[in-house]
Amino acid sequence: MKNLQLLLRILVLQYLVVSGCTQQKQLIKYLFRDYHKELRPVKDESSGPTNVTVQLYFKQIQKVHENDQIITLYCWIEEYWQDEFLMWNPSDFGNIKSLHVPSEMIWKPDLLVYNNANMNIKENEMQTNVQIEHTGKISLFRAIITDITCDLQMEKFPYDQQICFIMLASWSYDGSQIMLNTAEQPTEAPLDIKNTTNLAILNHYIPNMEWKLVDFRYRNNLKYYDCCPNPYPDISYFFAIKRNPSYYLFTLIIPSAFITIVTVIGFFTPHSSTGENTEKVSLGVTALLSLAIILMMVSDKLPATSNSVPLLGQYYIGLIFIMFLATYCTTFTLGIQMQGNAGRPITRRLRSFLLSIRMNRNSFVQWFFGRELMNTQESIKMRLKKYDKLSELKKKFANGFIQFQQKLLKTDEPKHNKTSLVEQESIDSSKLLDPAMYNVVVDVLSSVQSIRQDLTSQEHLKRIRKEWQMLARMLEKIIMWVFIISTVLFASFMLYDTQDPPYITNEVMRSKST
Secondary structure (H helix, E strand, O other): OHHHHHHHHHHHHHHHHHHHHHHHHHHHHHHOOOOOOOOOOOOOHHHOOEEEEEEEEEEEEEEEEOOOOEEEEEEEEEEEEEOOOOOOOHHHHOOOOEEEEOHHHOOOOOEEEOOEOOOOHHHHEEEOOEEEEOOOEEEEEEEEEEEEEOOOOOOOOOOOEEEEEEEEEEOOOOOOOEEEEEOOOOOOOOOOOOOOOOOHHHOOOEOOOOEEEEEEEEEEEEEOOOOOOOOEEEEEEEEEEEEOOHHHHHHHHHHHHHHHHHHHHHHOOOOEOOEOOOHHHHHHHHHHHHHHHHHHHHHOOOOOOOOOOOHHHHHHHHHHHHHHHHHHHHHHHHHHHHHHHOOOOOOHHHHHHHHHOOOOOOHHHHHHHOHHHHHHHHHHHHHHHHHHHHHHHHHHHHHHHHHHHHHHHHHHOOHHHOOHHHHHHHHHHHHHOOHHHHHHHHHHHHHHHHHHHHHHHHHHHHHHHHHHHHHHHHHHHHHHHHHHHHHHHHHHHHHOOOOOOOOOOHHHHHHHHO
């Protein structure tokens, strides 16, 4: 008994399927018997234009091509219109109220993206079957990935904000044949993107990681051209986006600022014990080359026909200029330090000023210049005392040596020019030293005198070097902090975003769509 019931159900189901297929075939034959998809679906041309209702779903911003001024969008489009030739009575065809057929079988409005940058529509568009209702209402669903052209303003890159639009319009029909309408009322005020539940066009929007959707508006337009008396309708969807600069901040901007600060500190570090660090100049050249390479990497993101230098480009040019000035100041301080090697003494006023700075009494000065300069100051004072002592000893030795020479030379003077007492003293002196011993003593005293002169000159040269070195170190400390503060202020000024959100106004929409 159960097997018999199952068999009856299967037979009834097969009958209904065959009957339904037969009814659909008969319906298709009835609808498309004399149907011409090339003609607009109206029985009377004077009845007015075909009203096409458009619903666009803004799906995703896939890519922004700054170099080509192109934005790739992913959208869903729904089109609804009335076809007067595709109507039937459901009771005549097995109560069938709707039918799905391929979109190539019926007339469709040639609705295109006017500002499309890629006209190969077949590769970027997917059309499914159309739904035909017994009342003649047609529903067409399309999914498109389109590249639209947009005038991208890159002056504030990477803090740039863009306002672009996608315009849908018929390619060949004017307003007397097709009239475009939106499923919702056109927006009249800026929208709250945070609350998009009431806006169907953004219900399926997928946020982009780099670009934030700030505002979205759309409007219907009627445009008149010189060629035609009737207007051409279009629907323009405007969207305002703002770039998220986090990627550029953490990969390009902040590392470049750190490179600049570290390089500036390296420029003005104390010299080594072996001599001056002339490699500071090569460090500056290397840093300049690294910044130039980073600037070349950034330039690939920018349009080649930019009318102005973007903010990021200005930032790198400023850093390169800071590096150049720091390199020049390094050579300047090295030149000051080289004055000591030449033995050129520092002026007395400048020396007294350098030695009069009380770094041990002023904590700020001690922190600013460091204990190294205080030690150098003490070393200069000790060398001054040592030099003064050597100078005094040199003078005493010179005077004694002169007196001794004069005393010895008296023995060689003619005896008839002296008194008897002087002659007696000369005779006694000549007895003390013979000519060979006299020459030895003179050579020894000359050697001692030359040694003392060398020691005095070396001490004098060391003191001069220390004085110039102290002056160079103080200048380097001051210049280093000036450059560090300047770099921080420059980076803060350049990278602080003071722009207002790019809300779309009626004036903006009129200027963009003309």
